[in-house]
Amino acid sequence: MDLFGGTIRNLENGLSYATLKNKTIANNIANVDTPNYKAKDVSFKSMLENAKLSTITANKNDIRHYDFDAEQFQSGVFDYANLRARHNGNGVNMDAEQxxxxxxxxxxxxxxxxxxxxxNTLNTVIKGGK
Structure with a gap:
């Protein structure tokens, strides 16, 4: 039974995306002066496709084994291989990153x-509307 109809799970996936994107942007900013560093970005579309398609299931060989599904997660991070913003080969545009x-x-x-x-809605329901 899914208590929220999948809402919390979808919000959690969105938070995972936002966290990964934040880490990627921070990495780009940290490497703004690194020669030949190529800026990276996160593709929401590829993360969404990977979330839908990459589930691993276990093969049971005994009735006492539990069923489980494990999700394989691929980051969706890619780099701009042909981007060269400055003379040292660095591809980070600080204004765009900010x-x-x-x-x-x-x-x-x-x-x-x-x-x-x-x-908070769940908390209100648990307290009986008080």
């Missing part, structure tokens, strides 16, 4: 607010 970071922070905070709303 804009992506601000946008991702807003997205992450919106997801956190939604999770909090769901959990």
């Amino acid at each position: 804009a992506k970071l601000a946008e991702n922070t807003i997205y992450y905070n919106a997801l956190i607010d939604r999770v909090n709303g769901k959990l």
Whole structure:
């Protein structure tokens, strides 16, 4: 039984995406002066496709074994191999990275607010509306 109809799971997937994107942006900013470093980004589409398609199931050879499904997660991080923004071969555009970071922070905070709303609703139900 899924208590929230999959809402919490979907929000969790969104938070995983936002966290990975934040780490990728931070890595790009940290390597802004590294020669020949290529900027990286996260593809939401590839993460979504991987989440749908990559489930591993166990083969049981005894009736006493438990059924389980394990999800295989691939990051969806890619780099811009042919991007060269500066003379030293570095492909990081600091202004673009800061804009992506601000946008991702807003997205992450919106997801956190939604999770909090769901959990507050559950808390209200548990307390009997008080």
